[in-house]
Amino acid sequence: MLAFVLTLVLLLGIVIVLAYAERKVAAFMQDRLGPTEAGPYGSLQAVLDVLKLLQKEDIVPAAADKNLFKLAPVLIFAAVFAGFAVIPFTPSLVPAGIGIGVFYLLAIISLDVVGLLMAGWGSNNKYAMLGAMRSVAQIVSYEVPAGLAILSAVMICQSLDFQEISYQQGALINQFPGQEYEMNWLFGIKALGINTTLVGGITTWNIFRAPLLLVSFVIYFIASLAESNRAPFDIPEAESELVAGFHVEYSGFRFAVLFLAEYSMMVLVSLVAVVLFLGSWNTPLPNIGPVSLAYWTSGTVGEWSSILWGGFWLLSKTFVLLFLQLQIRWTYPRLRVDQLMHLCWKVLTPLALAVVLGAGIWRLLMV
Amino acid sequence: MEQKAIKHTSGFWFAIKSLLSGLALTWRHFRKARNRRTPEYVTDDNYFKQPDGLVTLTYPYEALPVPDNGRYRLHNEIDDCIVCDLCAKICPVNCITIESVKATEEIGTTSDGTKKRLYAPVFDIDLAQCCYCGLCTTVCPTDCLTMTPVYDFAEVDIKNMVYHFTDLTPEQAEEKKQLLARQQEEMAAAKAVALAARKQG
Ligand code: SF4
Ligand code: SF4
Numbered sequence: 001m002l003a004f005v006l007t008l009v010l011l012l013g014i015v016i017v018l019a020y021a022e023r024k025v026a027a028f029m030q031d032r033l034g035p036t037e038a039g040p041y042g043s044l045q046a047v048l049d050v051l052k053l054l055q056k057e058d059i060v061p062a063a064a065d066k067n068l069f070k071l072a073p074v075l076i077f078a079a080v081f082a083g084f085a086v087i088p089f090t091p092s093l094v095p096a097g098i099g100i101g102v103f104y105l106l107a108i109i110s111l112d113v114v115g116l117l118m119a120g121w122g123s124n125n126k127y128a129m130l131g132a133m134r135s136v137a138q139i140v141s142y143e144v145p146a147g148l149a150i151l152s153a154v155m156i157c158q159s160l161d162f163q164e165i166s167y168q169q170g171a172l173i174n175q176f177p178g179q180e181y182e183m184n185w186l187f188g189i190k191a192l193g194i195n196t197t198l199v200g201g202i203t204t205w206n207i208f209r210a211p212l213l214l215v216s217f218v219i220y221f222i223a224s225l226a227e228s229n230r231a232p233f234d235i236p237e238a239e240s241e242l243v244a245g246f247h248v249e250y251s252g253f254r255f256a257v258l259f260l261a262e263y264s265m266m267v268l269v270s271l272v273a274v275v276l277f278l279g280s281w282n283t284p285l286p287n288i289g290p291v292s293l294a295y296w297t298s299g300t301v302g303e304w305s306s307i308l309w310g311g312f313w314l315l316s317k318t319f320v321l322l323f324l325q326l327q328i329r330w331t332y333p334r335l336r337v338d339q340l341m342h343l344c345w346k347v348l349t350p351l352a353l354a355v356v357l358g359a360g361i362w363r364l365l366m367v
Numbered sequence: 368m369e370q371k372a373i374k375h376t377s378g379f380w381f382a383i384k385s386l387l388s389g390l391a392l393t394w395r396h397f398r399k400a401r402n403r404r405t406p407e408y409v410t411d412d413n414y415f416k417q418p419d420g421l422v423t424l425t426y427p428y429e430a431l432p433v434p435d436n437g438r439y440r441l442h443n444e445i446d447d448c449i450v451c452d453l454c455a456k457i458c459p460v461n462c463i464t465i466e467s468v469k470a471t472e473e474i475g476t477t478s479d480g481t482k483k484r485l486y487a488p489v490f491d492i493d494l495a496q497c498c499y500c501g502l503c504t505t506v507c508p509t510d511c512l513t514m515t516p517v518y519d520f521a522e523v524d525i526k527n528m529v530y531h532f533t534d535l536t537p538e539q540a541e542e543k544k545q546l547l548a549r550q551q552e553e554m555a556a557a558k559a560v561a562l563a564a565r566k567q568g
Contacts, residue, residue: 028400029393033423331393332386 003095007084014315015263019046022326029330056252061124064249068122073250073257076115080264082108087271088163090281090310091172091301101162102154105272106147109227112265113139116236116246119258123249131245134337135236139227141344146223148352149216152359153276156188156210162275169209170282171200171294175301187211188362200294201286205279210362216355217277219348221321224269226344229262231329235337270321271314278317281310408432430519437516438501441492443532447477447511450485454503454512462496463503464489468543471550477509487533488540494520495528 020035020043027034035042060069086101088094098104113136120132157165167176174180174197186194186203188210196203207214226233236245247258274280285293297313299305335343402420406429407413424430433439455463466489474483504512522528535543 025397028397028421031396031400031420031422033421033425036425327390327393327397331389 003085007095008081010089011081011084011264011267012260014267014318015260016046016050018263018267018322019049021323022329025323025326026330029327050256053256054253058253059249059251061249064124065122068118069249070122070254072115072119072122073254073261075118076112077257077261077264079108079111079115080261080268082111083268084264084271086162087268087275088166088280089314090307091167091175091298093307093310094163097161097163100160102150102160102165102276105162106143106150109268110143112261119250120246123246125249128246128248131236131248135229135246138229138233138236138340141341142223142226142233142348145219145344145348145352146227148349148356149220149223150272150276152216152352152356153206153213155356155359155363156206156213158363162280165206166275166280166282169205169279170298171198171204171287172282172298172301173197173200173204184209196286199286199288200282200298202279202284203286205282205284206277210359212355212358212362213277216352216359217273219352219355220273220277221324223344223348224273225325225328226340228265228269228325230266230325232332232335233340234329234334235340266322266325267318270318270325273321274314274317278321279313281314283309283313406431409434433516433518435516437518438499438514439518440494440515440520441497441503441530442513442515443490443492444511444513445487445490445532445534447479447509448487448490448532449477449481449483449509450487450490451508453506453508457502457506459500459502460496460498462493464491464493466490468540469547470543471546477511479509481509486535486540486543488535488537488543490532491529492532493529495525 023045024034024042026032035045038044038048060066083105085096086094086098086105088097116132116135116139120129120135123129153165154160157168159165159168164176164179167173167179168182168184173182173184183195183197184199184204186192186196187208202208207217225231229236247255250258283294283297285297287294297309299307299309396419399419400421402417404417404420404422404424405413406424407417409432450465450467452465452467455461455465465487468486468488470484470486474486476482499514501514504510504514533540
């Protein structure tokens with residue numbers, strides 16, 4: 001229960017910051033000022049927007065399938081929020097440390113699609129229905145390369161436990177039960193003879209441990225943009241050309257929940273990217289001889305120092321990725337639906353398959 | 368006609384390169400966001416030397432200075448107005464309403480020396496309708512109707528967009544009307560007397 005409340009509070013906090021950051025980043029990239037009126041530098045804008053949405057009338061169309069319509073936002077948000085349960089926030093803090101976290105995450109996130117269909121179908125509006133179909137087509141498609149990219153990381157790490165994967169990517173690797181005798185080699189090539197087990201830092205991040213994972217990181221990142229309906233894959237919304245997608249009939253708080261789910265999804269996919277590829281809560285600073293930067297900036301497992309350092313590194317890496325997501329949104333034009341499918345099925349999926357094959361060989365021959 | 372194929376540069380690395388240069392572009396703008404445009408007058412040396420940074424201003428607090436001869440809100444210097452009605456006649460949208468009352472005697476001169484013989488109990492310009500064409504200011508014989516550089520005069524209630532320029536209170540206007548009526552009665556009486564005298568004579 002405590003973990004639930006903590007995660008919810010943390011998530012809401014990040015989402016508020018993100019919503020504000022998005023407006024400011026967007027404004028700055030377009031040479032505008034962004035919000036300035038509410039609070040210092042407009043910092044209360046996002047909070048006030050939430051308050052405004054809360055006051056709005058809750059409209060349910062007369063001909064809608066009321067139950068589906070009302071349940072859909074809850075389901076969509078719950079599906080995304082449940083994904084946070086397995087994300088390790090610090091070396092000792094995981095809301096729910098289950099051994100098949102990766103598998104669970106992929107499964108529970110897929111529930112999102114059902115929510116979208118419920119929203120589109122329940123609205124009894126052909127535009128909402130079409131929007132839902134587009135969203136679902138996109139998300140289901142992009143789950144393939146995303147899943148394959150995650151699979152390649154899982155193959156390298158030989159684990160479905162997010163916390164174990166996290167431990168592997170740092171100098172604390174031997175403190176995880178069952179990993180006492182594991183070793184890390186530079187670029188994962190034992191033949192080079194450079195043992196980085198105690199060096200930690202950036203050298204043991206997954207994208208360094210197995211440089212092949214850099215490719216799968218890029219694939220995953222692109223696919224994750226599509227899964228969270230972010231530009232350049234935001235045709236489900238396309239608010240500038242269409243009347244908006246599956247959520248066209250929603251108003252007030254239900255609409256806010258849908259948006260909250262979208263922003264939570266952004267945070268979640270960034271967190272997963274960080275955990276799987278960018279060293280999770282591990283510090284980027286390596287131990288260099290007697291200067292054990294990695295130990296100094298990781299804290300002691302189980303104590304406050306590790307919680308603070310771990311949380312700090314995890315969140316700062318996540319924010320870098322989130323910023324990248326925002327920047328991409330304000331840089332690239334929206335893809336057409338056929339280009340989108342082309343990218344997914346003809347470029348990313350074969351590439352991801354090749355990476356999975358490569359990761360398998362890597363694991364067999366190198367490490 | 369010979370058709371020439373447009374050669375597209377394409378290919379994987381070209382795509383990557385252009386994607387990255389796009390990111391670099393937005394990043395450059397983001398980085399320059401520390402600079403801000405300052406509200407300068409157009410003659411200021413700095414006016415064209417602010418190529419980067421944020422270009423928007425927080426309007427009610429900052430505003431670009433308008434030119435001295437900017438033509439926005441109408442103003443009527445009613446003391447100089449001879450109530451000739453020309454402006455109301457030329458106005459393409461009929462947003463000037465003038466009523467006039469003849470004065471019983473000369474009521475003064477305008478600043479350019481024209482004699483004033485009419486009062487204007489009503490001189491209204493509905494600036495909500497005005498299209499700022501400036502025709503009224505062109506025809507005004509005494510140059511009392513001018514366009515000023517004031518452009519920020521939005522109102523919450525549209526009724527407040529009707530500007531009343533008359534300098535007569537309703538009572539004064541009534542008084543002037545009565546004066547005129549009395550003078551006309553007197554003149555009519557005098558005329559009747561004169562007519563009667565001629566008939567007798
Ligand atoms: S500026 Fe044009 S529209 Fe406005 S009052 Fe004068 S003549 Fe009429
Ligand atoms: S044209 Fe000029 S002088 Fe004549 S009524 Fe209009 S404002 Fe007065």
